[in-house]
Each structure stands twice: as C-alpha cells, then as structure tokens.
Amino acid sequence: MKLTRFAVxxxxxxxxxxxxxxxxxxxxxxxxxxxxxPNGIPFADGYHDYLTLIxxxxxxxxxxxxxxxxxxxxxxxxxxxxxYESLKGEGALSFQPLSTGITYQLIPKVTADGIPLHSxxxxxxxxxxxxxxxxxxxxxxxxxxxxxxxxxxxxxxxxGTLKGKKIALVYxxxxxxxxxxxxxxELSKKxxxxxxLLPVDHxxxxxxxxxLQVRKERPSYVLLWGWGVMNQVAIKEAxxxxxxxxxxxxxxxxxxxxxxxxxxxxxxxxxxxxxxxxGEDFPFYADLKTYVYDKGLSAGDGSNKxxxxxxxxxxxxxWAVEAARTAQKLTGHAKITPSEMRDGYEAxxxxxxxxxxxxxxxFTVAVKITCANHGGPGLGAIQQWNxxxxxxxxxxxxxxxxxxxxxxxIKEDSEAYAKENDITPRDCM
Amino acid sequence: MLYREAGEFKxxxxxxxxxxxxxxxxxxxxxxxxxxxxxxxxFLDDYWSEAVFLPFFVYAMAxxxxxxxxxxxxxxxxxxxxxxxxxxxxxYKLMTGVPWLDMASITILSGLIAAGVGIVFGxxxxxxKGFYLAVATLAAQFFLIWMFNKWxxxxxYSASGQISAPERTMFGLAITGAxxxxxxxxxxxxxxLFVFAWVARNLVRGRIGRSWMAIRDMDIAAxxxxxxxxxxxxxxxxxxxFYIGMAGALYFAVWKGAAxxxxxxxxxxxxxxxxxxxxxxxxxILGSLVGAAFITLLPVFxxxxxxxxxxxxxxxxxxxxxxxxxxxxxxxxxxxxxxIAALWRTAKEKLRLxxxxx
Numbered sequence: 001m002k003l004t005r006f007a008v009x010x011x012x013x014x015x016x017x018x019x020x021x022x023x024x025x026x027x028x029x030x031x032x033x034x035x036x037x038p039n040g041i042p043f044a045d046g047y048h049d050y051l052t053l054i055x056x057x058x059x060x061x062x063x064x065x066x067x068x069x070x071x072x073x074x075x076x077x078x079x080x081x082x083x084y085e086s087l088k089g090e091g092a093l094s095f096q097p098l099s100t101g102i103t104y105q106l107i108p109k110v111t112a113d114g115i116p117l118h119s120x121x122x123x124x125x126x127x128x129x130x131x132x133x134x135x136x137x138x139x140x141x142x143x144x145x146x147x148x149x150x151x152x153x154x155x156x157x158x159x160g161t162l163k164g165k166k167i168a169l170v171y172x173x174x175x176x177x178x179x180x181x182x183x184x185x186e187l188s189k190k191x192x193x194x195x196x197l198l199p200v201d202h203x204x205x206x207x208x209x210x211x212l213q214v215r216k217e218r219p220s221y222v223l224l225w226g227w228g229v230m231n232q233v234a235i236k237e238a239x240x241x242x243x244x245x246x247x248x249x250x251x252x253x254x255x256x257x258x259x260x261x262x263x264x265x266x267x268x269x270x271x272x273x274x275x276x277x278x279g280e281d282f283p284f285y286a287d288l289k290t291y292v293y294d295k296g297l298s299a300g301d302g303s304n305k306x307x308x309x310x311x312x313x314x315x316x317x318x319w320a321v322e323a324a325r326t327a328q329k330l331t332g333h334a335k336i337t338p339s340e341m342r343d344g345y346e347a348x349x350x351x352x353x354x355x356x357x358x359x360x361x362x363f364t365v366a367v368k369i370t371c372a373n374h375g376g377p378g379l380g381a382i383q384q385w386n387x388x389x390x391x392x393x394x395x396x397x398x399x400x401x402x403x404x405x406x407x408x409x410i411k412e413d414s415e416a417y418a419k420e421n422d423i424t425p426r427d428c429m
Numbered sequence: 430m431l432y433r434e435a436g437e438f439k440x441x442x443x444x445x446x447x448x449x450x451x452x453x454x455x456x457x458x459x460x461x462x463x464x465x466x467x468x469x470x471x472f473l474d475d476y477w478s479e480a481v482f483l484p485f486f487v488y489a490m491a492x493x494x495x496x497x498x499x500x501x502x503x504x505x506x507x508x509x510x511x512x513x514x515x516x517x518x519x520x521y522k523l524m525t526g527v528p529w530l531d532m533a534s535i536t537i538l539s540g541l542i543a544a545g546v547g548i549v550f551g552x553x554x555x556x557x558k559g560f561y562l563a564v565a566t567l568a569a570q571f572f573l574i575w576m577f578n579k580w581x582x583x584x585x586y587s588a589s590g591q592i593s594a595p596e597r598t599m600f601g602l603a604i605t606g607a608x609x610x611x612x613x614x615x616x617x618x619x620x621x622l623f624v625f626a627w628v629a630r631n632l633v634r635g636r637i638g639r640s641w642m643a644i645r646d647m648d649i650a651a652x653x654x655x656x657x658x659x660x661x662x663x664x665x666x667x668x669x670x671f672y673i674g675m676a677g678a679l680y681f682a683v684w685k686g687a688a689x690x691x692x693x694x695x696x697x698x699x700x701x702x703x704x705x706x707x708x709x710x711x712x713x714i715l716g717s718l719v720g721a722a723f724i725t726l727l728p729v730f731x732x733x734x735x736x737x738x739x740x741x742x743x744x745x746x747x748x749x750x751x752x753x754x755x756x757x758x759x760x761x762x763x764x765x766x767x768x769i770a771a772l773w774r775t776a777k778e779k780l781r782l783x784x785x786x787x
Contacts, residue, residue: 030743032743032744032747033744033747033748037744070742070743071736071743072732072736072743072744072746072747074747077685077692077693078484079728081479081480081685082479082480082729082732085475085476085479085480086476086480086733086737088475088476089474089475089476101689101692104591104593104687104689105685105686105687107593107687108593108606108607108686108687109607109686111607112607112608113475113607124591173578173691174590174689174691174692175590175591175689175692178590201691202691202692202695413587416585416587417587417593420525420585420593420595421593421595421596421606422595422596
C-alpha cells in the first residue's frame with residue numbers, strides 16, 4: 001500500500017513538473033543550503049527581489065511576466081546538472097549558476113542546447129572570447145582582469161615600480177582559485193615582482209601553515225582568492241600574525257560582510273576589488289522598498305539588503321533583464337526564445353545613461369558586449385572595509401585591466417580549448 | 430501466490446547453481462533487462478538520462494567494485510573517490526592523447542590503469558587489517574587527489590586545472606561531449622553495467638570469489654587450507670579498482686563531461702559509495718545496485734516531490750530531504766542490519782512459501 005502511495009506521489013510530481021509556461025522563464029540556480037549558503041543566500045535574495053520588482057513595477061519585461069524558477073544546488077555539481085536538465089525543458093532563457101564548478105559543467109551543455117550562460121565575474125575566464133564561446137558570457141570582468149587591476153593598484157600605491165617586491169597569492173586550491181595564477185605570473189615577468197603561491201585546500205578552515213609561511217616570507221602584499229569560510233579564516237589569521245590589512249587585497253568573491261565581520265576590529269582596512277557599489281544609497285532601492293519590501297514580497301527573510309552579495313545579485317538580475325529587453329527590441333516581439341536571448345546578451349549596451357534611467361546611478365560600470373568580446377569592459381575599483389561603521393567604501397575610481405597581457409592569455413587559453421574540443425571559431429565582424 | 434514452483438525439478442548441478450534457479454525470477458530478470466535495453470531508450474529525454482539513469486549506472490558500477498573488495502574480500506576501503514579520479518584522469522589523458530581510440534576501449538583501459546594503481550595501494554593490506562587498512566586507503570584518497578592537482582601534465586596544463594571531455598564516438602555515434610543523444614549515453618552506460626555486473630556475479634561464485642570469501646571469513650584458516658592471501662587480496666584490489674576506475678571514466682566522460690578533482694572526487698564520494706554497499710547489502714551484487722539506486726535516486730525523487738509537486742521553498746525542501754533520507758536509512762538498518770538485499774531475500778523466502786508458512 002505504501003508503495004502505491006509513493007508511486008502516486010511520484011506520478012503527480014512528474015505531471016506537475018512538466019507544464020509549459022507562457023511567461024519568460026528566468027531560472028535561478030541558488031544555494032541556500034550547504035557549506036557556501038552564507039554567500040549564496042544574499043545573492044539569491046538580491047536576484048529574486050530585482051526580478052520581483054520588474055514584475056510588480058513594470059508588469060514584467062515588455063509586458064511579459066517573469067517566471068522565476070529557483071532550484072537548489074547546494075554548490076554541488078551533481079545537483080547543479082540535475083537543476084539544469086530539469087529547468088532546460090521548461091524554456092529557461094539563460095543560466096547563472098554562481099559556481100565555477102557548475103559553470104564548467106554547463107559550458108558544453110548550453111552550447112549544444114542553445115541556451116545562453118552568464119557567469120558574472122566567475123567561471124571560465126577565456127569564455128570572454130566570443131568567437132570560441134558564442135553561448136557563454138562573463139562580463140563585466142574576469143578573474144584575470146581582477147588580478148591585473150589589483151596589480152595595477154599596487155603599482156600605483158608603490159609609486160610605479162614593483163622591482164624586488166614579493167607578492168603572495170593565498171588561493172582556494174580549485175579551478176576557481178587557480179584561475180589568476182597565469183596572469184599573475186605573466187605580470188610578474190613584466191613588473192619584476194616575485195610571486196609566492198600559497199594554496200589552501202577546501203574548505204579552508206585550517207590555514208595556520210599558510211600564514212606561518214606569510215610571516216616567514218614577509219611579502220609586501222597578499223592577494224586573497226577564497227570563497228566561503230576560507231575568507232574569514234584568512235582575514236582572522238592575517239590579523240593574528242599582525243599582517244598590515246591595507247596590504248591585503250581580495251578578489252570580488254572575498255569581499256563581503258560575511259568575510260570581514262567575524263574578524264571584528266582587526267579586519268579594519270582590508271581591501272578588495274569590486275565592480276558595483278555597496279550600501280543602499282541608490283535610487284533603485286526606493287523602488288525595491290515600494291514595490292517589494294513593503295508589499296511583503298522579499299525573498300528569504302529580507303535581512304540582506306545593502307550587503308555586497310545582495311547588491312551583486314541585483315546587478316546580475318539587472319543585466320539579465322536588460323539582455324531580455326534588448327532581445328525583445330531586436331526581434332520585435334515580447335515572447336523571446338533562449339537563442340534570441342543570446343542575441344540580446346550579445347547586443348547588450350548598458351551605458352551610463354541607461355544606468356541612470358534604471359536608478360543605478362554610479363552603481364556599476366557601463367557594459368557593452370560585442371560578438372568577439374563577451375567579457376565586457378573589465379573594470380574594477382578597490383573597496384576598503386571600515387570595521388567601526390561596519391561598511392565597505394570604494395576608495396578608487398574604476399580602473400581597467402592590463403589588456404595587453406590579459407587578452408593574450410585569453411586568446412591562448414581559448415584556442416587551446418577550441419583545439420581540444422574541435423571547435424572552429426566563428427567570424428566576428 | 431507470486432511464486433509457483435510446482436513442477437520445477439533440477440536434474441543437473443548446473444541448474445541448481447544457476448544465478449536465477451527459479452524460473453519466475455529468471456523470467457522477471459530477462460523481461461526487466463529487455464525493457465531497460467529495448468523500451469526505455471525510446472522514451473528518454475536529457476533529464477531522465479542525465480539526472481536519473483546515468484548517476485545510477487555510474488554509482489552502481491562503483492558500488493559493485495567496492496562490494497567486491499569490502500563485501501566479498503573483507504578489506505575496508507575509503508579510497509573509492511581517489512580510484513574514480515584515476516579512472517577519470519586516465520580516460521581524459523587517453524581521449525586527448527590517443528584521439529582515434531573509441532570510447533569502449535578508453536573506458537576499459539582507464540579501468541585497467543586504475544587496477545594497477547589499486548594493486549599498489551592494496552599492498553599494505555597484506556600487513557594491516559580492518560580500520561587500520563581503512564586509514565591506509567584514506568591515504569590513497571588524499572594522495573591521488575593531491576597528485577592530480579599538483580602536476581599539470583594530468584590536466585594538460587589548463588589554466589584552471591579543470592578537465593573536460595572532448596567528443597568521442599563509437600560506431601559513429603557520439604558517446605561523450607555535448608552533442609550526445611540521451612539514448613546513446615544511456616545504452617552505453619547500461620551496457621557496461623550489465624556486462625560487468627554479469628562478470629562480477631560469475632567471478633564471485635567461481636574459484637577467485639571463493640578465495641576472496643575465505644580470506645574475508647578468516648584469513649588464517651584460508652591460508653591453512655591453501656588460499657594464497659597475497660594473490661587473493663591483491664586480485665580483489667585489482668578487480669575492485671578496475672570497476673571503480675571504469676565508474677570514474679563513465680562519471681567524467683559520459684555523464685558529467687567535465688570534472689575537477691577536489692569537487693568531483695572528494696572523500697564524500699568514498700563515503701557515499703561505502704554507504705551504498707552497507708545499505709544495499711555487503712557481499713551481494715543485487716545489494717550494490719539497490720544501494721546505488723537508493724542513494725542517488727531518493728534525493729532526486731524528494732526534490733521533485735517537494736519542490737515541484739508541493740511547491741515548497743527550495744531551501745526548506747533541501748533540509749527536509751536530508752532529514753528524510755537520514756531517517757529512512759536508519760529505519761532500514763534497524764529493520765535489517767544486513768541491508769536491503771537481505772530484506773529482499775527474507776521477503777522472497779516468505780513469498781515462496783506463502784500461503785503455507787510451515
């Protein structure tokens with residue numbers, strides 16, 4: 001009897017799972033559980049809230065409501081693939097997995113299925129080459145841009161020369177953490193600094209040995225390429241060896257309140273690169289309050305607004321919505337397909353004027369995507385943590401990466417990928 | 430009721446020792462096999478293939494391998510994830526280094542390479558037993574993953590250390606890569622599982638399997654009656670790693686298409702496969718399959734039922750699912766400590782005698 005009931009439940013569940021939707025389906029591969037949930041939750045809330053805002057304020061995009069489909073990955077690639085396969089069949093317009101591992105898994109799949117993939121500032125860096133990766137976008141900047149911008153910032157701080165200096169990279173020993181190494185090596189050849197590589201194994205709770213090495217080598221700067229619990233441990237350990245915090249610079253995934261708050265006052269002065277503003281001091285927050293928070297429609301428990309990762313979720317959703325809008329403009333109809341959505345991404349042009357219209361004044365960088373360049377402008381600014389007020393503050397203007405070095409590396413790596421996978425690059429005008 | 434054995438007589442030893450001595454079982458098995466091979470492929474889509482069947486086949490293969498070592502030969506191993514990684518990286522190097530090889534040969538060669546590595550890591554089993562051996566195989570897990578991370582040669586010096594499977598074919602059909610037909614990958618993995626489950630079944634009831642079981646039950650007694658512990662233990666490690674290596678190759682090349690050692694083959698995989706054989710049943714081929722199905726398919730079932738069926742928020746559903754599966758595992762192990770296969774065996778005995786239990 002129990003068996004029959006299970007079978008009925010399964011049958012019902014499958015029947016419910018299949019109906020085709022009439023709206024624009026925006027899938028959300030989120031992780032609100034698992035080891036990285038503290039980072040996954042604010043991002044997911046921000047993404048969700050912005051899409052709700054579009055539905056509530058504008059009645060969707062071009063008159064079509066957005067259908068938000070959330071799927072829990074727990075930052076696990078098995079679950080990520082299951083989510084992708086189940087959402088793909090429901091007309092998903094684009095995917096944003098927020099995990100470098102899942103992104104790698106999905107790149108060949110989306111290319112075959114014809115669904116755009118936007119890995120915003122993560123994933124495979126060489127996917128910035130639109131000739132080899134027509135379906136993958138990673139604007140507004142890549143890990144290699146980030147590495148190069150951080151070095152550029154250090155150059156400015158040091159008065160233009162890094163000869164004889166030591167720079168250490170403390171990184172998550174995974175695909176994600178290894179991404180910047182090649183760029184930093186190339187740049188060390190160019191600028192003459194010595195690069196010290198200090199891998200930290202997942203999940204990164206134990207870093208005593210790493211920081212002992214930092215204390216021994218005394219590098220002038222330490223860069224951090226971590227995620228989740230690894231970040232806060234790194235900042236605490238750096239404080240414990242009294243490493244000067246303003247010489248400790250993280251990538252944009254090592255730059256949230258979750259990372260700095262646990263270290264308390266000692267995290268004061270920690271720096272990180274970012275590509276969007278922090279806090280709630282932007283016009284779109286007024287709309288979010290009127291149309292989302294005050295109506296009780298916030299995703300999650302609504303406690304994450306203004307946080308770095310919440311704002312990042314918002315900006316990711318904004319670009320997705322603008323891409324859909326661009327696609328509608330190109331095709332002339334509101335009900336777009338995934339492949340039209342891709343064209344929308346490729347023609348995406350969100351300049352300063354458009355950002356002001358959207359209420360994103362000075363919130364993020366202007367992005368213009370072309371057929372060959374899926375990596376966007378590659379701009380970043382440095383933000384610094386103030387432990388007294390518990391806020392981040394952007395302390396530099398947006399800077400550009402060393403295009404000469406980064407573009408050469410992108411070309412090299414994407415060509416290696418194309419060769420291994422028998423891909424012929426498409427022509428870009 | 431279900432079983433009507435009247436008129437079934439066994440006149441030869443062969444018939445008595447058959448895998449399915451009862452004709453009803455034999456029929457059921459062949460019908461299920463024919464259904465899986467001939468009917469299911471017509472109704473497959475990407476979702477069923479990639480989220481349901483391929484994970485099941487891959488983990489069933491790994492569970493078969495571990496069951497040979499742990500269930501039949503009594504050597505506890507926590508190195509499954511590491512040996513799967515060997516299979517995955519071997520298949521990657523073969524695919525990129527020898528592009529003309531077809532996928533079946535690549536999978537088998539990857540298994541053989543894993544078998545070689547397994548023999549090396551099986552050497553300590555000649556001196557140490559039980560939990561101590563588990564710790565030694567744990568070293569294999571950590572060493573192998575570290576090694577694949579350390580030397581660029583294993584991942585062809587790609588910037589991120591990720592490996593991704595290029596397209597390889599068999600009989601002109603794409604088996605790996607993105608442009609695969611779900612029915613083709615399904616049949617490929619099912620074919621491997623079917624053939625090697627068959628091989629495993631016949632290995633364990635033959636001379637080699639009996640020597641494994643003798644070692645498992647009491648190694649000193651086994652040695653006295655003439656079983657060579659060196660050969661038996663190392664052959665168990667070799668065969669087990671061969672299966673696990675093939676599972677790793679299928680995992681990487683056919684199912685996922687890309688892998689990263691720290692994320693794809695962590696210690697959790699080793700534990701998961703060990704749980705599969707404990708829940709399914711140690712020393713049972715059926716147990717390996719049932720255990721793998723249990724661990725891989727139940728989460729998907731609960732996810733579909735809770736999120737899509739009942740519309741619960743994804744995070745709550747995920748938490749509930751973990752609680753439910755943990756509860757079910759405890760329930761099963763209280764009901765039958767020897768696993769689901771033993772439960773089935775008892776149920777079958779009852780069914781055969783029903784309705785006259787005495």
